[in-house]
Amino acid sequence: MTTTVTDLEDFKALDPFFRIVEKGLEGIADGEHFFDLLAEDVVFEYVITVPGYPRRVEGRKAVAELYRPYGTLRRSPGAC
DSSP: OOOOOGGGGGGGGHHHHHHHHHHHTTSSOOSSSSSGSSOOOOEOOOOOOOTOSSEEEEHHHHHHHHGGGGOOOOOOOOOO
């Protein structure tokens, strides 16, 4: 299966997280990349969130777009 999410290099910062999930589902779920493991109509619901972050995301592509800027985010000076 080839992922339907484009520009996977954009997600390089999330590779450690993706590899853990992929390894955990190895042999019990189809798909080579994290996004391949998600159904097209997947729903992510976040119990805990922060201002500006959604509580619910629907669809594989929407999840990808939510995660896409992860590697470009920067912490504020003095942040923990």
